[in-house]
Amino acid sequence: MYTVADLKKGLKITLDGDPYLVVAFDFVKPGKGQALYRTKMRNMINGTLLDRTYRSGETFDPADLEERQMEYLYKEGTHYTFMDQANYEQVVMEEETLGDAKNFLLENLKVDVMLFGEKGIGVSLPNFVNLRVTETEQWAKGDTSGNDTKPATVETGYVLRVPPFIEEGELIVIDTRNGEYSTRVKG
């Protein structure tokens, strides 16, 4: 149990059944009056921001959060299934919850799943993933501009810009933090 005295940036609490991250906090106390604790919090599931003002004496439940390494298994419709290799427990997450991470999920990829109680609320990916190009246009020989990029689709269905020399079937490295092409896998 937290009290208002524990409030600070970065604290994670449970509010109305959802986990929230305190992103801004200020203590105000007008002339001999009661102290107010102004917070701005981000819902860790849907990202919405919330302003709340608390008074001393109020308490909060900590958010029961845990990060566990799991393996991505498969997708069914908009449901993505992950499994903890240690105890074979499975967690299913909605496409919406995964956000951009869904673009880089290839079967058997190991990711860190953020759990709120039993519920998966997000994944952290490795910074770089290798994905195979499944579709891209041929590089027109003789095009020497060198700076151009072209669209390419990778095996997860994600489309990104790649250099013109990348061919179908090649394995490329993608930076998951910005979703951009990084390099091609040699050999």
Next chain:
Amino acid sequence: MNSDVLWLRAHVVRAIRNFFWDRGFLEVETPLLIPANAPEEYIDPLAALPWQLQTSPELCMKRLLCRGHKRLFQISHCWRADERGFRHLSEFTMLEWYRADSDYNALMADCEELLQHVATACLAEAPFYRHQSCRIDPFESWVIISVQEAFWRFSNTNVWECLKKGIYEEILTEMIEPALAGFSAPVLMTDYPAELAALSRLKPGQTELAERFELYLGGLELANGFSELNDPLEQRRRFENANRLRIGVGRGALPLPERFLEELGSLPPSAGIAMGVDRLVMLAAGADTIDEVVAFTPEQL
């Protein structure tokens, strides 16, 4: 924290000292470790067993007035438990001054002269700044507005209604203080509801009001002053009431300052005021946070 701010802070403190010395005020040092503070509903002293650190030097300074001193000032550290924010430190520096044979009107005049003196002595351009952009000029004519009027004008509410509904602090911090930030001159907000009197005298003939004021610069609360209550029975009643309210919200009762209550009957009509020195330096430096104007914050220790 850069050394320029420490220099500015030192200049501000020296200017304060010069101001009061030049006006015949006696600079005093009273004990920081005391057996009892004035019990207040929302101020928690820090325990230094078996006593407490002072939350304000007011009790000892008023006892000096009882002994016949007429004009006193002190710059001292005060402690208030669990107060930490952009404008709060649990340990902070307070300037207090007291005048016998005066009321709060004399203190308001002092405030005006003091801020003009500090600005002239320490600031190249003379105005103060709340954040980099909000300029407050102590040489412009000061705004005086009653609490009741401020609530009407800036929030369309009745201050007594707000007190009754328990939303006084919210309205004050969400609507009134931001509106006060719109004035380019210092603002004196005067005549607080008697419920918020604490140690101040009620207004003769208008006992629903206390002769208390607060000084705001750019919406930042800088000082709290009032005509002193010198009726020991009434003061004891208010302390006991504060303790009752404290017990009601689980904060626990505080010991009563018995010596102070014994001597209060000999206090001449007086007025006293507390001004936050750290906040004055914030305004002089145009600093956004109190952290920027102290040598060390608690987190850096």
